[in-house]
Amino acid sequence: MIKIDRLVKTFGATKAVDGISFEVNEGENMVLLGTSGCGKTTTLKMLNRLIEPDSGTISINGENIMEQPPELLRRGIGYVLQNNGLFPHYTVAENIAIVPNLLKWDKAKTQKRIEELLGKLHLDKKYLNVYPNELSGGQQQRIGLARALVADPPVLLMDEPFGALDNVTRSKIHREFLALDELKRKTIIMVTHDVQEAFELADRIALMDKGKIVQIGSPSDLLFNPKSAFVRDFLKEQHLQLEFKTITLNDIWQHLPPAAGDKNTHHLPAEAGVWDVLEKFKFSPKEHLDIINKQNKEVKSITFDELMAAFSKYKNHQAHE
């Protein structure tokens, strides 16, 4: 668990981070969201002491990080940068092996671990001996991720990790990111200015402005219970799309028609967001789509109109609560 208490950092006359406090639970994916200059990156870099705070404390698993030698602290925290920060004079294998070498792992162990990671990140072994400039942006970013994960650190800090990628590559990596079992066990703090990305990847989001946290909570908290006009305005433009992504079939299950479908055919699980179902309708010519609620094994067969009607009912219901 990471505990941040009354953290302050000023650069000259500007207060970049103005007394923020929050906690991140183990295994949680916390996204620091905000516009440029809101203090989110400064906050992140204080967690591995790339920037030293003026005041306040940070503890990871109960230990104050200011009392640890910074080099040792950093070797135990993975770090992914926006522009990947790969060493241009190191091959892919050498880049990934940086932390194991600092930790003085033996060669065989390092080699084994690197190959394992490459497999998980869908990278071919032939890339091991090439230099980063010979790779595509998406591949470089995967290597950057592998480098951060190689020593299996419990905490991962990510500074706009997908910011430099094009949209297609980014959504592909988002899916891999969510599917990667290595990441499921990790406590992740990620900085982004991309609202979509935050909603797709976060367990909780801390929305920041002018060095302070405006609201912290789950994506649906921010969406449906905004604490202030700032939060509402921040999400306004993409509100509908965010709703589609945030609301799952489980949420609207009771509003869907009771018609039972065939239990043996291929089903979409009810954890899926409305957005995913809409995409299925777009690519599938079928009028009916079978969905399954895994808890009570109930199967429903729905049409596009029924889905939209249920979504609308749910929304009305929310508004009256």
Added chain:
Amino acid sequence: MNEHQQTLWEFMQQQADKLGVQTMQHIGLTFISLFIAVLVGLPLGIYITRKKQLSGIVLGIAGILQTIPSIALLGFMIPVLGIGAKPAIVALLLYALLPIIRNTYTGITGVDGAVKEAAVAMGMNKWQVLFKVELPLAMPVILAGIRTATVINVGVATLASYIAAGGLGEFIFGGISLNNTNMILAGAIPAAILAILFDFLLSRLQKLNFKKIKGAVRFAPALLILLSGLYFIPSAYGSKLTAGFTPEFMGRQDGNLGLISKYGLKIHTIVINDAVMYKAAQEKELDVISGYSTDGRLKAYNLIVLDDDKKIFPPYYAAPIVRGDALRKFPELEKTLNLLAGTITDSVMTELNYKTDYLHQTPERVAKDFLLSKKLYKPERGGHDAVVRIGSKIFGEQYILASMYTMLIKGYTNYDVATKTGLGGTKIVFDAMTNDQIDVYPEYTGTGLLAILQAPPQTVTRLQVSKDSTYNYVQAEFKKRYNIKWLKPIGFNNAYALMMREQQAKELNIKTISNLKRYLDSK
């Protein structure tokens, strides 16, 4: 001149030994200084990337060092480091510093911030960041700096010969002084080839990829030391005394060649520039030097002239020369100019030169003081009968003589005087006279014989025996060819001479060049 003209190739073959030694010295000088410059410049460049507030000052100082003229820098070093390799290496090192410091600084500050941040964030300490990230990535830029420094050093190392550190400059500057094109090229071409070669090799090194460069950089110090070592190979000789001769003196028959053939003088000789030679003699870096017998520095540095007992240096007695027309036009002129005849000896002239060159008295004051002391001075009459035009060459001694003649003419006759002093060299002042621009100027018998009459070698050898025979020859020839009259000699002889420190010469009881030879030959 129907002698066979020697080609460059023949010259280089004939001088192959010397050429080899000079080339090795040149490479050695270049790389010793480069090696030290890297040892100093690289850490300094790294240091100022950590303390940015110092970068301006450090780069500024290195930049100023770069702008000091090389020969001046070499001159500064003599009192501190003497002559020879040490000051040359230090001077070269100072020139090489700027490109190395600057490129190290630029290279390291130019490393991508994201890469440095990643290195720190992964838990590297500052030394690991420096050696594993910053230096390897800055290496192409640093190598470019070393490359620039190398080429600068190859060039500046030619000047090392000014302070007796050897190198290809010996041929280049000797050739210039002796007007020997082959000799100049024999030095200049190898120097140019060295510059191009090293530049090419370093450019290859710069273009190697990251993998190979690791090996190359490890190999480089060894290579540098090896190349530096070349300097020390040829310098294993010595003798009791050390002579420093100018490149011109080295190559002249009435210079070192004569010393060897007529006297059989064997002395450890180094080639050095005229500007620093006297100083080096005073600093006891040199024991015997070549110079001019009435130079003011003789007195300034307590040197004495060794007697040329076998007469290898042709006499350079000074006397006023006057156009025949002028003598008719100004009947009193000859008598007046001859007032000075025989009054100024070598030591007196040296003293007078010392006053102008070292005590910075004006030539007029020195001239007047001298005339007063000889009771020759008379106040100006203020006459305007006619104007006598006096010329002089562009050095102190000639200014003093011109002033004396002006004062004498104004005091003893009713003529007025116009002076045209500071006429460049012999050719300029003599042309002014033959073209009726001046009437009189002081000239030297040796110059008249060799530079103006360009007498054949046999005649020169024949005349060298006594001062009178030379004087008589030039007097007769000038009269015949140019209708110019040599008046009576003033007395002093401003010839080539060997000099030693007075004290040392006394201790060793050396008065003549033959004494010197005997001393050197004795065990």
